[in-house]
Amino acid sequence: MSFDLYRFSPGAYLAPAVDWLNMNFHPIFAAIASFIDTVLSAIEGALLHPPPYVVIALAVVLTGFLVSFRVAITTAISLAFCFLAGFWAASMQTLALVSVAVVISVLIAFPLGILASRRKGFDAAIRPILDIMQTVPPWVYLIPAVIIFSLGRVPAIIATIVYGVPPMLRLTTLAFNQVPKDLLELGQAIGARPRSILLKIEIPSATPTLLVGLNQCILLSLAMVVLAGLVGAGGLGAEVTRGLTRMEMGLGLRAGLSIVAIAILLDRLSRSALQRRNLADVS
Template identity: 70%
Template sequence: MSSILPTFSPGAWLTPAVDWLNVHWHPLFAFISDVIQLVLNGLTALLMILPPWALILVSTALVLKLLGLRPAVITALTQGFCWGVGLWPEAIQTITLVTVAVVLSVAIAFPLGVLAARRPVLEAMLRPILDIMQTVPPWVYLIPAVILFSLGSVPAIIATIVYGIPPMLRLTTLAFKQIPHDLQELGQALGAPPRTVLLKIEIPAAMPTLLVGLNQCILLSLAMVVLAGLVGSGGLGAEVTRGLTRMEMGLGLRAGLAIVAVALLLDRLSKAALGGKEKARP
């Protein structure tokens, strides 16, 4: 017995649109894919020039000089763990993919968040879109990404960028809305241009909340990288997928702990670099 209620299938509307884009805009998507793949391959090759022990020593020394002792110890321990469990190339691929995805997510979300904090109409328009983006299961983003960009690292990074934008955008908006008006009025009273007020007053005042948004963006990007192993992204996500499909508990556990190590590394380094040495301490 057929239902008397009308049915609605979003796929019936979205699939023709995606197919049309894939047919008519294929050169653009191919260009984007080539650029992203070139950046990923270049960064990965750069990090793989040195042997693992040398890269660990160099990176630890740089972090010690620039950020302090605590971040340097975490850098040495997390990288040493990835090397010790035999997943060094996969960890480098994951670090590269997550770093590029987070940088692009922040580059998109931060200016939109600043504009949304200053324009309530834009914030009201973005709110339902962000609600949908955070409600949709993350692996759903992989479907159109694979259709448009084929299999590999490129659809993984595109889906990761889309998944990482909402928390950074929301918390950027919240951070700038919480800035005391006295600080903004002080900058204006001193005759500072808007750019100086933004860089010297507003961003430092909003930094604690911005760091929370960056932390959420990194963690969600890492979670997406694991799912992206299903579409051939490589890295630690592929090892987790391989451990699951082959029922190899040891491989899955090692890859999972390596992902935790990468998350800890990126989180502590980002906090130390943006929030100062004291804020990076637990």
């Protein structure tokens, strides 16, 4: 007796749906791919056109003036390491890709997280979806992205966004649920508008948890960028893949440490920028 009739294959149902989307919405997907590729090319061009020492010096001056001296030192060390490791171009490509992916992920997850904290029904509805998104192996996201957008940077950034949204959304919801009720009642008692309560009370109170969500989003996006090197995304992910295929430990280690340097840089910049904004809003 054959048990083939009792087997369940999700791909048998999802593949036709992806093919249908690809055939009927190809102009929309092409426009999305063109927009993302244009933004990435512009950022990469701005980072790679000047000499590396000019970019490093400018980044250190800007972070020292706009953020803090400590972050400026971190910026100098991180970028100098990427340059001395011989991966300046790949590091700038990864920095551009991760920055765009994290910004889009936050723009999607932050308002949805606020909505989930205010509407329990919506929170209950999206929770199973987030569980699935965080449980499915990350490289699985690359398959439909490659089918729709072909090989290159665009499917990599789409898959990175899908992988980076769940942790930011979950922790945004948690952050706003943990805001003390007495502070909200105080804001309502003095007649503050909902927008003022959100900007002056809720976001500053939720900042520590929001920073954890942003950190997780950055780290998971960087992890996904490494896997995206398998689909021709370039950057440090391609260097890690090259080191793996050639069994060159030195190449893989240098590329991996460069990814760590980029992760530290993005984390310190985002953390300091958000904290300075909240201090400015409170004052």
